[in-house]
Amino acid sequence: MKFEVLTLFPDIFNAVMRESIVGRAQENGIVEVNAVNIRDYSKDKHRKVDDYPFGGGTGMVMTCQPVIDAYEDLTKDLETKPRVIYMSPQGRVLTQDMAKELSEEKHLILLCGHYEGIDERIIEEIVDEEISIGDYVLTGGELPAMVLIDCVSRLLQGVLASEDSYSEESHFNGLLEYPQYTRPADYKGNKVPEILLSGHHANIEKWKMEQSLERTKLKRPDMYEAYQKKL
Numbered sequence: 001m002k003f004e005v006l007t008l009f010p011d012i013f014n015a016v017m018r019e020s021i022v023g024r025a026q027e028n029g030i031v032e033v034n035a036v037n038i039r040d041y042s043k044d045k046h047r048k049v050d051d052y053p054f055g056g057g058t059g060m061v062m063t064c065q066p067v068i069d070a071y072e073d074l075t076k077d078l079e080t081k082p083r084v085i086y087m088s089p090q091g092r093v094l095t096q097d098m099a100k101e102l103s104e105e106k107h108l109i110l111l112c113g114h115y116e117g118i119d120e121r122i123i124e125e126i127v128d129e130e131i132s133i134g135d136y137v138l139t140g141g142e143l144p145a146m147v148l149i150d151c152v153s154r155l156l157q158g159v160l161a162s163e164d165s166y167s168e169e170s171h172f173n174g175l176l177e178y179p180q181y182t183r184p185a186d187y188k189g190n191k192v193p194e195i196l197l198s199g200h201h202a203n204i205e206k207w208k209m210e211q212s213l214e215r216t217k218l219k220r221p222d223m224y225e226a227y228q229k230k231l
């Protein structure tokens with residue numbers, strides 16, 4: 001899967017996307033992350049990529065020309081145009097279901113805004129979908145793009161050590177995770193639940209499900225509600 005990111009800060013991506021799971025996925029060719037610097041496409045003599053907003057208002061807006069020209073350059077030789085996602089505070093909030101859907105794509109272009117946003121005509125011309133990562137205000141679309149790349153990449157075949165590790169994972173089966181324990185079995189008198197040391201797999205699976213349901217009901221009644229409806 002190829003992610004091409006249109007950003008003003010390509011170095012951030014190169015630093016982060018080389019690490020850990022996504023980094024390994026890139027090494028073994030499952031994922032490719034190509035950060036493209038929008039500024040390289042500016043025709044302005046000072047390489048400007050933003051300008052003052054019409055109608056007043058604080059802050060600056062990203063201009064059309066560099067972004068559209070970067071997009072044209074990335075897609076000029078492609079017979080099928082890849083899906084373009086604009087990381088935006090006004091977008092649909094990213095969920096595990098959306099990540100699953102996106103993991104089926106072969107090639108995605110992620111557009112990262114900065115300043116107060118981007119000229120609306122960019123959205124009209126090249127954007128297929130706007131995605132937010134949550135209802136809080138960040139300084140730009142770079143971190144949201146990396147969050148999307150991380151959660152989509154984990155779903156690709158061969159990225160995670162064991163496929164079932166994500167299928168059990170919370171948010172995947174619609175419930176929160178059961179409590180996790182590792183050695184020692186007794187830490188300063190605080191013991192691991194007996195059931196987990198019993199080796200009785202059927203009972204252990206039952207206990208994990210009960211714990212997931214109980215925790216979801218307590219911590220995320222909204223998820224619990226949705227889960228009950230899907231039953």
Ligand SMILES: O=C(NCc1ccc(CNCc2ncc[nH]2)cc1)c1csc2nc[nH]c(=O)c12
Pocket residue numbers: 057087088089113114115116117131132133134135136137138139140141144
């Ligand atoms: O680009 C992002 N944020 C930068 C940012 C934050 C606030 C504003 C709005 N400015 C006010 C306004 N509107 C109209 C005129 N003036 C614009 C851009 C972002 C991408 S995905 C995401 N997901 C969660 N949170 C986020 O911030 C993001």
